[in-house]
Amino acid sequence: MNNRLPALLLISVFVVATCGLIYELIAGTLASYLLGDSVTQFSTIIGLYLFSMGIGSWISKYFDKNILSWFIQIEILVGLVGGFSATILFLIFENVASFRIVLYGLVSLTGILVGLEIPLLMRILQDRFEFKDLVSKVFTFDYIGALLASLIFPLLLIPHLGLVKTAYLFGILNVVVALIVCVSFKKEIKAAAYLKSASAISILLLVAGFFYADKITSFSESLTYSDTIIYSKSTPYQRIILTKKNKVLRLFLNGNLQFSSDDEYRYHEALVHPGLQALPNAKNVLVMGGGDGLAVREILKYPQVESITLVDLDKGMTSLFQSNKILLDLNNSSLLSPRVKVINADAFTWIKAQKKQYDFIVIDFPDPSSYAVGKLYTNSFYQLVKSILSPRGLMVVQSTSPYVAPKSFWTVNTTLECVGLKTIPYHNYVPSFGEWGYIMATNPDNVYKKPAKYLPGLKFLSKESFDLMLYFPKDMAKVKTEVNKLNNQILVKYFEEEWANVL
Amino acid sequence: MSYNSRLSDYIQRRGFLLRVGLITGGIFLNGCYKRLKAKSYDIPGKLSGPNEKAGHLLRDKISFPKPLEHSKVKILIIGSGISGLSAGRWLKQSGETDFEILELEAHKGGNAHSGKNKDAAYPLGAHYVTVANNEDEVLMDFFKEINVITHMEKGLPYYNEFYLTFDPEERLLINGEWQEGLVPEFGVPELEKTQIKRFLAEVEELRLKKGADGKFVFNVPVSESSSDKSYLKLDLMSFKDYLDKKGFTSKYLLWYLNYACKDDYGRKISDVSAWAGLHYFASRRGLAANAERNAVLTWPQGNGWLMEQLADPLDKYIRTSSMCYQLGYTDNGKVLALVYDVNTQQNRTIEAEKVILCAPQYVNNRLLRGIKRPGVDYKELQYAPWLVANIKVSALSGGRGMGLCWDNVAYDTPSVGYVNSGQQRLNTAEDGHTLTYYLPLCDFEPAVARLAAYSRSYEQWLDIIMPELEYIHPGLTKVITNIDLWVWGHGMISPSVDLIWGDNLQQARKAIDQKIFFAHSDLSGISIFEEAFHQGIRAAKEVLKNNG
Secondary structure, three states: OOOHHHHHHHHHHHHHHHHHHHHHHHHHHHHHHHHOOHHHHHHHHHHHHHHHHHHHHHHHHHOOOOHHHHHHHHHHHHHHHHHHHHHHHHHHOOOOOOHHHHHHHHHHHHHHHHHHHHHHHHHHHOOOOOHHHHHHHHHHHHHHHHHHHHHHHHHHHHHHOHHHHHHHHHHHHHHHHHHHHHHHOOOOOOOHHHHHHHHHHHHHHHHHHHHHHHHHHHHHHHHHOOOEEEEEEEOOOOEEEEEEEOOEEEEEEOOEEEEEOOOHHHHHHHHHHHHHOOOOOOOEEEEEEOOOOHHHHHHOOOOOOOEEEEEOOOHHHHHHHHHOHHHHHHHOOHHHOOOEEEEOOOHHHHHHOOOOOEEEEEEEOOOOOOHHHHHHHOHHHHHHHHHOEEEEEEEEEEOOOOOOOHHHHHHHHHHHHHOOOEEEEEEEEEOOOEEEEEEEEEOOOOOOOOOOOOOOOOOOOOHHHHHHHHOOOHHHOOOOOOOOOOOOOHHHHHHHHHHHOOO | OOHHHHHHHHHHHHHHHHHHHHHHHHHHHHHHHHHHOOOOOOOOEEEEOOOHHHHHHHHOOOOOOOOOEEEEEEEEEEOOOHHHHHHHHHHHHOOOOOEEEEOOOOOOOHHHOEEEOOOOEEEOOOOEEEOOOOOOHHHHHHHHHOOOEEEEEOOEEEEOOOOEOOOOOEEEEEOOEEEEOOOOOOOOOHHHHHHHHHHHHHHHHHHHOEOOOOOEOOOOOHHHOOOOHHHHHHHHOEHHHHHHHOOOOOHHHHHHHHHHHHHHHOOOHHHOEHHHHHHHHHOOOOOOOOOOOOOEEEOOOOOHHHHHHHHHHHHHHEEOOEEEEEEEEOOOOOEEEEEEEOOOOOEEEEEEEEEEEOOOHHHHHHHOOOOOOOOOOHHHOOEEEEEEEEEEEOOOOOOOEOOOOOEEEEOOOOOOOEEEOOOOOOOOOOOOEEEEEEEEOOOOOHHHHHHHHHHOOHHHHHHHHHHHHHHHOOOHHHHEEEEEEEEEEEEEEOOOOOOOOOHHHHHHOOOEOOOEEEOOHHHOOOOOHHHHHHHHHHHHHHHHHHHO
């Protein structure tokens, strides 16, 4: 008996050491995946982890009685905390503010518990070996475990199991050690039955976690953003990701950039002001798409506008821009204004049921990259928009890049013209997007008068810059295209073709 | 009848019974076996079909209760499929309002019947029409009436763009990839492509060809086609023989033509006449101001939508769950219809001056017990059975190539593919799809296939359709949330050799005593909306003319 048990305990030193290092590596990798900047993340995690181990070692002196059963309990706890750590971090990641607190909290907790293990083990073993033997054996196994962990983690575990499963696997190993020790030393432990069942239940929990791990890692797309992700959420319609680098916020919908806070003013000023500035009597404004409230922010600058109706498919999107502090700063709380009414509906179905007329209509849909969205760029849709545009009113459509996708841009123009509207196409440069296009449209008997001046405080638009925007150089010049219809959806085809060369 | 012919009849009958016995027995044994083992597919759903109870009442000649009520009407229309509704519409528009339409089912519509699951309407039978041939003014008038044609532009009809099939329209899974369009191209060897081109060029020529009488060789409705003998002889050979003779051997081409015949007629190229096979390709010349030639019109509920447009204005004339089970004459020479109310189980009689029978001929055979139709051989009329499955899926995995279209077909599979019944939805958000899958049961002669179809259980149908669906979309089983199966025992008339231009149908279209008139797409030999629509009008005109 005396020979077998010390050997068992030394093997558990080895397992414990391997597990401990694996948890550290997981925390470091996860932090650099999710927060970016791997040097900073790894060194803070490693530092904190080693420091916490020190705390653990220091605390170990306060454990006096029943050291073996304390050891087993700590093993179980390390297994649970370490095993669930990756999952917990993935799941709470969406909650921006507390992520770092939880991350460092978990790292410290694991460090403290792992730091407790070795001193306790040494005390358990102290009566069974001579001191010099004990120190040599324990540390040998400890460092071999560390070497093994640092080799298999990048070579085997991450490629084959992934972070979350690896965490569970080593959590299971940790608790299995506890269980084996518990069974082997049952005569020396009080409450052995309680410890046995606790470890059995923990193993079951961890095994369950292991098998559900795939659902958790479906968030893996977060690995593809270079900036720090500060918010991510899947709504029934899309995946919303908000990133931040230095002071710049970027919004991605299904991986496509929607705006970048450092230059979105160029886009939104160009979208709204050339039209609305020319309509001194505009009272009712409709915005379709644009759930970020940034176009609405620009529209609210006009005191004559009495009501703004915003129709956006995704409630997840509009409520995010009605509640998140950083985003409220960005859109000036526009979606909370009493002049704004937010409707969450599918644009085509919604507009079919409308009678009320609007003086200014902003159409700010995502680019026509799918047949589903392509429907919102058809003559049938514009026919319906026309029917709710007041006789003297103006509408404006974001129309993708006339530089990258001239055929797509001019197809929108042709399609608007074919429902009997007169168009005013223009474009400007938005650094995050490149050269971008917009098309205003109005009833043919109206004369669009270029605004002589704009509201004070605009950062981009002026009379002079708009003159330039109306001019299309040769590489963006008008091309002849067909009309985009529900039964041909040519725009989607052009768009795919033209952007395929760029992306 | 000679002894010999009776003997051959007897042998044929015995062979038939043997085949039926073997097949249904096999299905029964398979059913017993399935009870013993666990279900292979755990997918919720139901199996249904046209009102079998009423159908059986009609066939089994059981005794009905004594009639309690008696009523009179000038014109009685039996059947509320497209032909019956079309006849009713014509009468009403001609100022004749003294008529009634009887329908044995609880719903209107016949083959244009549609269904609905939790999320969406879907077709159960016919599901599209093409834009009208421009000389078909009667049909164009109807399309204008119901805003399918919104206005005329430069002399051409402008079709309502919410009804023209939304793009993308068709894709074919072939050699591991979804290609756009149904004519095989992807991975097809050059030589075979040349044959396909030659065939398409030949039918293109036939499309514009006119007979000696100045009529188009192939037209919709069939009755407007040329009766030039040199073309009618195409009705005397099978489509397969025609293709053999023309040297069409490409397996891709033959697959495509088989697909086309299965799609429109529920039969293979060997079982339809060459005239019918070519008609599919060469009869449509519809031009529109805002769509391609022969563009397709469709609705989420398929032709159920067209049916509703016909039926809604006729609502007060239609009596559902009213089964006419026999027609006879009164002493004073009026037509007497015995009618059983399937709901109340009451019996009544209706006395009519004239009747338009808008039921398929196999039903008329039973209604007209004792009334002779000279020259009509009911046995010669074959009806192809079909299975229609409406499959609700929560998501649809991609596969290589073209994404989900309206019509999705897989090369060399038993079915004719599936249509996405949500194609005409305007929503940008997609929450799963309802796929309407059509399986013509054409591997056996119709009568055998029909009896086999009737004896299969829901689980046994899944055993038939799921392997194909899994082949088309690996992993589909996991995302299916529901399957509604519908069996059409008599799905559509088969235009077999010598049917369309033969004597049988010609006789069957003839009225009896100028009192009982007939209208149904089976009298054209081709089961499509336009034929039913025109048949109804033809019969209504005959009745009105006879009115004086």
